[in-house]
Amino acid sequence: MFQKHFFTEEQRKTIVQAIADAEAMTSGEIRLHIEAKCKNENVLDRATEIFFKLKMNETAQQNGTLIYLAYEDHKFAIIGDKGINEVVPANFWEGTKEVMSGHFKQGEFLEGLLFAIQETGSHLKQYFPLQADDKNELTNEISEG
Numbered sequence: 001m002f003q004k005h006f007f008t009e010e011q012r013k014t015i016v017q018a019i020a021d022a023e024a025m026t027s028g029e030i031r032l033h034i035e036a037k038c039k040n041e042n043v044l045d046r047a048t049e050i051f052f053k054l055k056m057n058e059t060a061q062q063n064g065t066l067i068y069l070a071y072e073d074h075k076f077a078i079i080g081d082k083g084i085n086e087v088v089p090a091n092f093w094e095g096t097k098e099v100m101s102g103h104f105k106q107g108e109f110l111e112g113l114l115f116a117i118q119e120t121g122s123h124l125k126q127y128f129p130l131q132a133d134d135k136n137e138l139t140n141e142i143s144e145g
Contacts, residue, residue, distance in 0.1 A: 005144070006034050006071055011110050012142055018114050019140040022121025028063040028084070028128045029138040030120050031056060032113065035145030038070035046070070047077040050145070057081055059137045063128045065120050067113065076100065078116065087127050096120065 007015065019030050033050045040046035047068035051057065056064035062083030069076045078093040096119045103112030 006036075007110065007142075014110070015113060015117070015142060016140050018117045022117050022124075023136065023140070025121045025130060026063075026124040026128050027061060027131050027134045028065060028121070028124035029056065029059050029136070030065050030067070030117060030124075030140075031138055031143065032067045032069070032117070033143045033145065034069045034071065036070065036072040038073045038075045039145070043068070043070065043075040043077045044079065046075075047079050050143075051079055051081075054138070054143060056138060059083075061128060063124065064138060065124065067116050067120070069109070069113070071109065074104070076104070078120070084124070084127065088123075092123065096123070 005012065015032060019032065022030055031054055033054065038046045040049065047066055050068055051066045054066070056066055059081065062081040064081045065084065066079050067076070068079070078097060080088070096116050100112040100116050103109070103115065
């Protein structure tokens with residue numbers, strides 16, 4: 001059966017709200033991109049391609065984070081922009097990715113993504129606290145390939 005969206009409309013609203021809640025802690029920007037199949041052999045290459053396609057590199061502080069999921073290929077990645085990568089430890093995303101992987105292996109895609117979004121907001125808060133004049137530079141809507 002053809003599935004227009006991987007998540008139900010209610011689940012999508014929950015994800016978008018989780019992104020808004022996470023961004024309420026930080027000046028960082030978080031996006032989620034979902035597609036059935038990874039169009040590159042290397043998931044990080046595909047995530048990077050999507051990152052630039054979504055213009056996530058154009059935030060003022062270069063502090064955008066993309067969570068990428070190719071659900072049929074069982075591949076995912078979390079990547080941050082230059083501003084993030086310059087200030088965080090090399091293994092910054094590893095713990096988040098491990099927990100996500102555990103959820104995904106159980107078929108708990110929503111739970112894994114909600115965890116990753118919340119953790120990303122918490123992590124970014126340490127390096128990019130919310131500013132009084134902060135504005136939402138990128139949409140919180142889920143993008144799909």
